[in-house]
Amino acid sequence: MTDIVIAGVSRSFGTVRAVDAVDLTVAEGEFFTLLGPSGCGKTTLLRMIAGFCELDSGEIRFGEHRIDRLSAHRRDIGMVFQNYAVFPNLTVEGNVAYGLKARRIPPDEAARQVDEALALVQLAGYGERKPHELSGGQLQRVAIARALVIRPQVLLFDEPLSNLDARLRVSMRAEIRALQKSLGITAIYVTHDQEEAMSVSDRIALMNAGRLEQVGPPAEIYRHPASRFAAEFMGTTNLVKATALGLAAPVWVSLRPEALRFAEEAPAGWQRIAATVTRIEMLGPITRIDSTLANGTPIRMALLDAPHQALAAGAAVSLAFDTARLTVLP
Ligand SMILES: Nc1ncnc2c1ncn2[C@@H]1O[C@H](COP(=O)(O)OP(=O)(O)O)[C@@H](O)[C@H]1O
Ligand SMILES: [Mg+2]
Incomplete structure (x- = not known):
């Protein structure tokens, strides 16, 4: 054929x-x-x-x-x-x-x-x-x-x-x-x-x-x-302005929730951002953690397994993400 x-x-x-x-x-x-x-x-x-x-x-x-x-x-x-x-x-x-x-x-x-x-x-x-x-x-x-x-x-x-x-x-x-x-x-x-x-x-x-x-x-x-x-459409993502993530370019980027971690558990070289936790959802194999950045931008993170530290809504946390996982959108 x-x-x-x-x-x-x-x-x-x-x-x-x-x-x-x-x-x-x-x-x-x-x-x-x-x-x-x-x-x-x-x-x-x-x-x-x-x-x-x-x-x-x-x-x-x-x-x-x-x-x-x-x-x-x-x-x-x-x-x-x-x-x-x-x-x-x-x-x-x-x-x-x-x-x-x-x-x-x-x-x-x-x-x-x-x-x-x-x-x-x-x-x-x-x-x-x-x-x-x-x-x-x-x-x-x-x-x-x-x-x-x-x-x-x-x-x-x-x-x-x-x-x-x-x-x-x-x-x-x-x-x-x-x-x-x-x-x-x-x-x-x-x-x-x-x-x-x-x-x-x-x-x-x-x-x-x-x-x-x-x-x-x-x-x-x-x-x-x-x-x-x-x-x-291809799954959950964060659509955010690069400037909100502490990066210079004023473009929209997509950052998947699994490309974020707590800063203390992240590899060296990942970009850090301060956030406040708004919601924690334990789904078995993964835990979803919603936060907002200082300027109000919501950020969704997904971790394999539960986080090590005890955590509640309102907690101030330091997050980090892999800049290689950012996709710049047109
Ligand atoms: N026989 C039909 N008569 C009128 N409108 C139709 C007919 N078949 C499909 N449509 C319209 O064409 C569009 C695409 O439909 P469809 O191919 O069934 O989409 P999907 O399978 O992605 O849900 C829709 O707006 C639908 O209402
Ligand atoms: Mg159909």
Whole structure:
């Protein structure tokens, strides 16, 4: 296979520019995530790749081969939806075989392919069951098996884990990532959850109001956000004037809470600032400590484990931060 090329793609609904001049190339075998807040155009872009939504302008290619005018079933794409879209009256087997029906695969061969797809998602032996006999996680696996059984070149996922509870989301996302890598299939994955995106993706495209805000590997977007929007969407951050941190330049910077420590526990060379504690929140593995600087600027700090000293709101403290972790924002 080949890269997926999205070139100048736009789509409006009435006056809403749902997807606005998007250019992207997804490499073969890549786990690529469209991340952004609700309404930013993720589903619309995914549906245009799948063939469920027409483009107003631009084109989509698999390598040299233009696909945006092909009907959905001729695009060699499997899609997994948020609500599973499993047929309640069919067995697991019937659901997975559904995608093969249109392709006129002989019954013996179809049965073999269904078994193979169920084994891939750890559901071997579940073929005779009905959807109501399965858990949410198992239903989502049926949906994945149904997408995989046609042996697509590309798998699309639209918020596939949002109906599952928090613990299951964490284990299923690792499962999806492992399956995608073992099959070597190209995946485009949609989520509004920054942590989920960071955990599974080779690269992320952060979207905002129909446009691409930033594209890159998770760590790069986290460490070097290109805009205020990117800095704030990719986890908690401090957006402050450099002058408030005791630095000369009058620019806005992003400083992640984990780049701060108490001065007495910080490495030599970190910049020190005086602050007053306003709130302490012990979350188990980390403790969040909110403070304000002398000029009133709020500063959030996150420490691994609890602080060594006893601490209460109102305490005057000396903080320090790693200047190498400052990102200057445009
Ligand atoms: N079929 C549609 N008709 C009208 N407006 C739509 C339709 N689909 C999406 N939109 C609008 O397009 C924008 C992007 O929607 P969507 O792609 O679903 O965003 P996301 O998946 O990021 O939440 C939203 O403002 C949404 O209301
Ligand atoms: Mg959506």
